Amino acid sequence: MHDEGEPLAAIALALGRTQRDARWLLAAAELLGTDVSPTKMIVRAAVEAGDCSALVATLSTLTYTATECAPYPTEGARRGTWDEVRFAYIHGYLSAEEFNAVRRAAAPPDA
Numbered sequence: 237m238h239d240e241g242e243p244l245a246a247i248a249l250a251l252g253r254t255q256r257d258a259r260w261l262l263a264a265a266e267l268l269g270t271d272v273s274p275t276k277m278i279v280r281a282a283v284e285a286g287d288c289s290a291l292v293a294t295l296s297t298l299t300y301t302a303t304e305c306a307p308y309p310t311e312g313a314r315r316g317t318w319d320e321v322r323f324a325y326i327h328g329y330l331s332a333e334e335f336n337a338v339r340r341a342a343a344p345p346d347a
Contacts, residue, residue, distance in 0.1 A: 296341035
């Protein structure tokens, strides 16, 4: 939509988001580039108002990683790819039905 010259207000309306959220999504999609990760696929689908069933089908085929604890001296945690899907669900980019379909199909760690 953005590539087609649609104004921000029209994009926000189509996505069911505020203009601020739509602006953030457009900026994020541009920064993310074309590498494949759950976050990138989800953001791209949101920005492009893509087919959610295709997104769910693709997400369902991925192999997910769990959060890993970093050893001393760095400590902390390195987020796994399943956290990206969980984050998208929590923030409304995936519906409960879509999230559960991916979880059932992919059998992610810590699900």
